[in-house]
Structures are given as C-alpha cells and as structure tokens.
Amino acid sequence: MSPVLISPSILSADFANLERELGAIATADWAHVDVMDNHFVPNLTLGLPIVESLVRVSPIPIDCHLMIEDPDRWAPGYAEAGARSVTFHIEAVADAVATARAIRAAGARAAFAVKPETPFAPYEDLLPEVDMVLVMTVEPGFGGQSFMADQMPKVSQVRDAVRRFGGEVWVQVDGGVSASTIEQCADAGADVFVAGSAVYGAESASAAIEQLRALATAHTHR
Numbered sequence: 061m062s063p064v065l066i067s068p069s070i071l072s073a074d075f076a077n078l079e080r081e082l083g084a085i086a087t088a089d090w091a092h093v094d095v096m097d098n099h100f101v102p103n104l105t106l107g108l109p110i111v112e113s114l115v116r117v118s119p120i121p122i123d124c125h126l127m128i129e130d131p132d133r134w135a136p137g138y139a140e141a142g143a144r145s146v147t148f149h150i151e152a153v154a155d156a157v158a159t160a161r162a163i164r165a166a167g168a169r170a171a172f173a174v175k176p177e178t179p180f181a182p183y184e185d186l187l188p189e190v191d192m193v194l195v196m197t198v199e200p201g202f203g204g205q206s207f208m209a210d211q212m213p214k215v216s217q218v219r220d221a222v223r224r225f226g227g228e229v230w231v232q233v234d235g236g237v238s239a240s241t242i243e244q245c246a247d248a249g250a251d252v253f254v255a256g257s258a259v260y261g262a263e264s265a266s267a268a269i270e271q272l273r274a275l276a277t278a279h280t281h282r
C-alpha cells in the first residue's frame with residue numbers, strides 16, 4: 061500500500077455528471093464525498109440516496125465526510141450503503157463511541173473530524189474507537205477556500221497522540237490542500253489528503269493526483 065492516500069473531493073466536480081467525474085479520479089485512493097445539511101454548515105449538497113448510487117458506480121472507495129447534525133442517527137446508514145470510510149464531526153455527535161462502533165459494525169472505517177476552532181486534546185481518548193482523525197484546514201462548508209496553516213500544530217498533536225496510542229489511526233487533512241500546501245501537511249504528520257479544487261480545477265485530474273501523491277510521499281513519516 062502507498063504510504064499516503066489521496067482523496068479528491070467531488071465537491072468541486074460537475075454534479076450533473078458524477079459518474080464521469082468519479083471516473084476522472086480513478087487513479088486516486090478514495091473519492092471524498094462532502095455531505096452537508098444546511099444546519100451544521102451553511103450549505104447543502106447531497107445525502108444518502110445519492111451516496112448509495114455513487115457507491116455503485118465509483119471505481120474507487122467512497123470516503124464520506126458528514127457535515128450534518130445528528131450523525132448518531134445518520135452515520136451508520138452511510139456505512140451500510142457501502143462507504144469505505146465515514147467521518148462525523150465531533151462538534152455534532154452526542155455519543156461518539158456508540159456512533160463509531162455502529163459505523164465499524166456496518167463494515168466501514170470510522171473517523172471523527174475537528175473544525176479549526178475545536179481542540180483535539182479532549183478527544184484523544186477516542187483513538188481506540190476510530191480508524192482516522194480529520195483535521196479541518198478550512199472552516200467546513202465550502203470548497204475553494206484558503207488553507208489554514210495554523211492548523212498544522214494540531215495535525216502534529218494528533219500524530220503524536222497516535223504514536224503514543226500505538227494503533228493504526230490515519231490522520232486526514234481537508235481544505236485548501238494543493239501542490240503548494242500538501243508538503244507541510246505531510247511534514248506535520250498527515251497521511252490522508254483531501255483535495256477538491258486542486259484536482260477538479262486542474263487541466264488533468266490524474267496528473268494533479270500523481271503530483272499530490274509524489275509531494276506527500278516525499279514528506280510523509282509513515
């Protein structure tokens with residue numbers, strides 16, 4: 061397995077042609093799907109019926125990022141629909157342990173995400189319950205925003221906590237990740253990289269994926 065995973069976000073894809081847009085990123089590791097409910101974030105994208113359809117046609121596994129209220133109720137359904145990884149926001153969940161266990165019981169990898177202003181330290185004890193922690197590098201809600209370099213210490217903090225824990229928990233970054241920002245993410249300890257506009261805005265999505273993978277691999281500690 062590659063030491064890093066590249067997960068292009070279809071938030072920047074053509075929503076009228078999602079099957080074709082998934083085909084364009086077939087050389088990536090995962091396809092990142094941003095589910096937004098217009099309550100947890102001020103934007104609305106897509107939900108479970110569309111994710112079920114995407115799972116059927118995607119050439120690569122689906123990585124679901126749930127920016128929704130009440131993930132306790134909804135997250136397990138995305139795992140049952142066949143998503144490889146399901147991430148809920150720690151700010152929105154009532155029972156993180158039960159939700160992560162329900163996601164895993166349904167056959168997916170479980171993850172929690174932290175917004176830029178949310179500290180990681182209070183949630184370190186959750187590491188045995190999850191397969192990945194997502195450190196947001198923009199305020200969730202929209203693609204194409206500027207990368208927040210001030211989140212890199214938090215990425216390092218999560219990586220250090222994972223080392224102390226000793227299990228295999230991946231560290232994902234999402235928001236403003238591009239060829240000019242991915243190296244500092246890998247240096248800080250990230251190993252799963254979401255990139256929306258940097259991939260779908262490129263002339264060649266596959267060339268952008270390869271460039272991101274090469275830059276991250278050269279800087280990863282995994």
Ligand SMILES: O=C(CO)[C@H](O)[C@H](O)COP(=O)(O)O
Binds near residue numbers: 069
């Ligand atoms: O979760 C997200 C926004 O809330 C998106 O995954 C993220 O913004 C990707 O888009 P870009 O790479 O253009 O920033």
Ligand SMILES: [Co+2]
Binds near residue numbers: 069234
């Ligand atoms: Co996302």
